[in-house]
Amino acid sequence: MNMEYVLEQLKNLLAIDSPSGYTKEVTDYLLNEFEKLGVPAYRTVKGGVIADLGGEDADNAVFVESHVDTLGAMVSQIKSNGCLEISPVGGIDANSAEGETVRIRTRDGRIYDGTCQLCNASVHVNGKYAETKRTYDVMEIVVDEKTSSKEETEKLGIMTGDFVCFEPRTTITKSGYIKSRFLDDKLSTAMLLGYAKHIKEDEVTPKRRIYLHMTVFEEVGHGGSASIPDGVTEVLSVDMGCVGDGLACKEHQVSICAKDSKGPYNYDVVSNLIEAAKKAGCDFAVDVYPHYGSDADAALTAGYDVRHGLIGAGVYASHGYERSHVDGVKNTLLLLETYLG
Structure with missing residues (x-):
């Protein structure tokens, strides 16, 4: 996929102030970008953005979520x-x-x-x-x-x-490290824009219908608790992969979360993500996050009858001055492309 596009989108997103509750400017930006790509998208009543990438099986659709609200x-x-x-x-x-x-x-x-x-x-x-x-x-x-x-x-x-x-203080080093506040989760949002560009420009028809949802209240716990379209059977949250003591994931990898502080993720989804990562040759890690909750968790808490999963590029110093690497972005995109077909 076009990494220059993904990194440019990342810098643009990080430059827009968007703490939870103040997100209209960043969602305006997303709607404009989806329009440029020719992807139908709309703003939910709650304020998030949903884009429809199409796909064959509309009764077994997957809802891929990131969030653009920040601390x-x-x-x-x-x-x-x-x-x-x-x-x-x-x-x-x-x-x-x-x-x-x-x-x-x-x-x-x-x-x-x-x-x-x-x-x-x-x-x-x-x-x-x-x-x-x-x-x-x-x-x-x-x-x-x-x-x-x-x-x-x-x-x-x-x-x-x-x-x-x-102020996010964004910089990308010559060695490929990405440093900024709020990589959680604008890094994933930039990746999903890159994925949408790939689907549209390469005329890919996914096996399942795919919706993208950029939520705006994740940092306060209820971003993914609403707005899931009919036909969705799976919610896949693309957020940051935790890096720290006791965890295997590094910034160069894609992390697959088996369990977070809310509980275990769907067994089949996690297993299928691991299988897809192996098939694609991704550099990946499987981890249990001790202090974490995702938009996918919020969907189940709200009562949606869906399977759920969580992946993300490795990010160090979460909720601080965060650091990831372009290799982690590439591995995450590769896993997404392979898993979603």
């Missing part, structure tokens, strides 16, 4: 010093957020820059800087405007409920 934060209070207290959106840890550049997006469309800092952030002033446990109770957003009071910040149009979006 972020929301203004919970404007402080007396003009800085912002925030409430995290999704599982962004305060230790990871410290020192990051952010964008504050107001309800009337204004955008302000800022930085997420420890309160009293100067080492030369704060004698307890090193020993202070980082939590959002002791963190604040310093707004890059001339303001030193609540009233001055309010005059900028900033208010409680405004979204705070973290």
Whole structure:
């Protein structure tokens, strides 16, 4: 498949702020890209995007999901010093957020820059800087405007409920490493765009009808809990493969998840994914994820009678400054192409 296209789509997606609850801009982008590819797509009432790739067996369809919502934060209070207290959106840890550049997006469309800092952030002033446990109770957003009071910040149009979006800091190294916030899960979304381009331009007719679903509430737990079309018997979540102690997967591989914190994935789906990976010659790993939940889990929790599975390119430092590799992308796409036929 066209890796240049996939990586270009990745960079474009990562450049669009889209914390859970603030995703219209990124879904507008997806709808436009599907239109360019000639793939019918629509926005669900909930806000996600569903694309129909066609296929022969419409009564045994597969629903392939990624998500375009990311971690972020929301203004919970404007402080007396003009800085912002925030409430995290999704599982962004305060230790990871410290020192990051952010964008504050107001309800009337204004955008302000800022930085997420420890309160009293100067080492030369704060004698307890090193020993202070980082939590959002002791963190604040310093707004890059001339303001030193609540009233001055309010005059900028900033208010409680405004979204705070973290800078992704995307880079792709000469050696093929992909580094950025929010590879979870815009990396998979870029791959699914690449897969759709392959299906359309190479005039492939899959054996089963294939729908793509880019969800917008995965990071808060209910992205895949709705909108599954009639005829779907299987939900395959394409998300990040976990990399860390006790797990086999590396960034160069595609991970097949056998079980996560919600429970085991469908036995036949997992077995068929393993068989397809072997057939394709993929570099793959099978793992059990200790702290994880997917859109496929959400579909079953919502009561859908479907089989479910989970795969993804290996990603290190999840929910932080994440890292993957183009080899992991290639192996994931190869597995998708082989498994979906």
